[in-house]
Amino acid sequence: MNFLVLIVQKVAPIFLVTSPLTSYADQIRNIHITKSSRGFSLDTPLIMLVASILRCFYWIGSRFETSLLLQSLIMILVQGVLLKVALDHRSTGDERVPFAGVVYPTKRPFNFWQWRPQRPYWEFLAYFFVITAILQLFFGSSEFFVGLLGYCALGVEAGLPIPQVLANQKARSCKGFRLSVLVSWLIGDIMKTVFFYSSDHVGMQFRLCAGIQFALDAYLGFQFWMFGNGELAKDFEMS
Known part of the structure; x- marks a missing residue:
């Protein structure tokens, strides 16, 4: 058992650093080739971008494993590319008007993350980064703020599978969501859980996040078994 933990401790940092590429490269490629992001939740890049930005600022105050910062x-970078590709190939009713034919199942306040133009997406991310940087500048020396930042970052990340789970459930299909992404998530969950619990330089936030993510990813696996890649429900539209 100790030998297995030792191997994970050596391999996990490399896996974690490269996981953004191994997890999402196939999804980006699939959207680009099919010219459609239908069935893929735009909330996925939102969650990962927000969580990753928060985690970078969390590192400033916590100085956890460098491999996690690099990740x-x-x-x-990867989620920025994924968001761009997904927005470029979002389904439309009129090709002359970006996103003119997009129908959202539920409206959010201020149409958050359901905008038709692409610019508001990037503006939100820029504002979010600047506001977080300002908060870090003023409160970065507070242990409470640093801890709260960590729980926010990893709490957001732990909810990563939720939009896709809901989308699959509504569509009664996993079409549009790559099995390769799920497999990489599950492998990553196992690696992260062992690594986080065996490392002295990782806080409880990371351990809780890993456990929650594994449970949600396991349910995604159940959805793949239950629904497969069949046709999307006729009344289904992805935001």
């Missing part, structure tokens, strides 16, 4: 930085 967050790479994740920001």
